[in-house]
Amino acid sequence: MNASLADTADLVPPMRKSGVGADRAFQWITAGAAWLVLLLLGGVAVAMAWGGRLAFQTFGWGFVTGKDWDVVAGKFGAFVPIYGTLVTSAIALIIAVPVSIGIALFLTDIAPRWSRGPIAIAIELLAAIPSIIYGMWGLFIFAPFMAAHVEPWLGNHLGNKMLIGPLFSGPPIGIGMLTAGIVLGIMVIPFIASVAREVFSAVPAPLKESAVALGSTRWEILSRVTLPYTRSAVIGAVFLGLGRALGETMAVTFVLGNAHDLSASLLMPSNSIAAAIANEFTEADTDLYRSSLIALGFLLFVVTFIVLTIAKLLLLRLNRQFGRTN
């Protein structure tokens, strides 16, 4: 990056008349590109709110808090899909964040030099697999495995514990929030891991060397030097992954069970916003039904926005606490 900037600086000829004009035009084009994104974003939000206005007018706040999704009776409430979306994404992050950071650390500090390239490429290839493939793999291979081996064990060992018991009770059918969350976790690992690897390798060597000289273990180097130094970039990567998990559609549709039921158990089927829209849009033949689905899309927008805002605030607080910004 720095090198290429320096190169272009060398290449810029002494200002000519036409050069000034071209430079200004270029400035306008880049500014236009940036503003276009904001404009599109605003346009999409407004269009979805407008499309969903019938649902919001009919149900008011009840649309967000309502647990019913009864097409026959024309009653729509988005609580179950919102809950399913948040829970599956949370499971995905709980799995993906430690694994991704582990991968990144291994690749930058621990792995033999010859193996770093191939492993890094393999992880980036994971990101190139279409989500429908993850969905089919999840349904045909992973869900039966969960039903036969993992979920019975969870039910027997954790299902009767205090507090967490209700999370792991229910019939082990292999399709539900836990399976969907794990598949999502695998899907977001490459996003988080590749960014984390980039920033970990950008940590100045003298910093790490000094820590080694002070007798730090690998864990201490990670927790006291690497992570604090790269904190904002790593959190950025995590939220990139979270953004993907929140909006993922096909893979979730296959393994989530698509049932508008509210259940505390992670083993039970649920629904997510994106999956509900994908499933039901083709046959949404009343105005209210269609409007409710568009309103669901708007809510996904709002949920994502809220989550990202919280992330930004968290980052600001962390930076203030540690007295530095980057």
Next chain:
Amino acid sequence: MNRMLIALPLAALLVACNSNAGKQGSAGQSAQVTGAGSTFVYPVLSAWAADYQKQGGALINYQSIGSGGGISQVKAGTVDFGATDQPLASDDLAKSNLAQFPVVIGGIVAVVNVPGLEAGKLKLTGPLLADIYAGKVKSWNDPVIAKLNPGVTLPGANVAVVHRSDGSGTTFNFTHYLAQVSPTWKSGPGEGKTVNWPTGVGGKGNEGVAAYVKQLPNALGYVEYAYVIQNKMTYAQLQNSAGTFVSPSADSFSAAAESADWKNAKDFNLVMTNAPGQNAYPITATTFILMPKQPKDKAKSDAAIAFFKNALEKGQDQAKKLDYVPLPAALVQQIESYISTNVK
């Protein structure tokens, strides 16, 4: 680099313009008929269209976007015909000035995955099916199931109920049947392309339900007949309104079509579930074609009618090959006289 940045979007724009122009151009030709709607009818309709074109007929362009989409597009006049799995009522048709007639019949089959159980050995009744889908009958060894199936060993496991997650004509016909035979289902979840299922997991499309049923031990689901045949699934016998237990087959679907009271159904507004015949299969699905009574483009409308006439008269073999059931001859005659009096 600069030039590339500008050139790329420009090129994309040009391509987009061109393809739009191409679409408009070809739609302008009178020989091409466009239709949209039901996904259920898509395989047979596209096979008919290919055959028809080979015989020198018009080009039929059908988009399987779902019945709801088909209805709204034909009402808006953007397509020459729509196809729906749920018939429209006569007053709705009159309001939009549309004609409606059936083209093909299929069956909806209850499929199970109980270890050791052979196809056709399990017997179910309509009210029992409704109770299982309502979550009232939970276990395979429930006394109600055992009483119907003496000599069949069923596990003590819970029934893993599978339904469709997407809106579909299959679900409409299935729930329409449940509502007819079970008063509690009628007042509870009711009938529709999507209902508020009291229990179970939802699979996307027939293939999704078929996959779930095959994956989940002790599962019960419902799929179109073609999926049962192609995937060699374990189906259940159903008791019809005459009291006979019938297996799903082309013959029992035909028996249902023949015994249904088409003569007195205005605009063919008839859902054929729970048909009265002795050997009639109780859950069948019919796809209906919707066409404007006073078409804007007479040539295209005529081409579409010629296509459907050809399909109804000569397309039976093709339909059977794809595991659909062609309409009985008497019904085909009724449809043809309906078209000639209604579509101008």
